């Protein structure tokens with residue numbers, strides 16, 4: 001029997017082009033290369049929206065947090081701070097790997113702390129004739145949403161797919177993504193966004209030199 005997919009109630013809020021939830025998570029600080037990066041995880045509500053958009057949370061679990069976030073605002077505040085710290089640790093680690101450098105120890109420690117938390121709340125279960133990791137109820141704490149993100153990051157960092165992690169070639173963007181294209185020559189987060197902008201720039205540059 002296949003499980004019914006939860007019905008989506010809200011239009012997606014986040015552009016998920018990363019190909020892996022941990023890379024989409026890193027991209028929630030937008031315009032990183034600029035002097036004023038744009039924080040997309042402005043509060044716990046946005047983090048829960050990210051959870052719903054990526055499928056970490058079901059719409060019902062999102063609703064649960066939506067109700068609770070006002071009642072336990074201190075705990076939610078603490079969690080959003082922790083989420084941003086994990087995100088910046090992941091950014092530092094993936095950036096270092098891409099530049100063939102050693103990742104900062106503080107970032108590694110932060111990821112490992114989140115992984116240990118995730119490990120405490122996960123177990124192997126049998127399903128459809130195989131085995132899979134299953135997390136405890138993701139509504140059991142405000143931090144629970146970070147368990148699957150930390151786990152996804154660790155899985156990617158320890159896999160051969162790590163070599164396929166790229167940053168968008170646009171100097172103003174640099175969003176991370178997993179290049180699963182056939183020849184592994186993908187340069188842009190999305191052709192629609194950055195790829196086309198670069199094409200337009202080249203077009204005007206050519207016109208200028210021609211004129």
Ligand SMILES: [Zn+2]
Nearest residue numbers: 168173189194
């Ligand atoms: Zn881009």
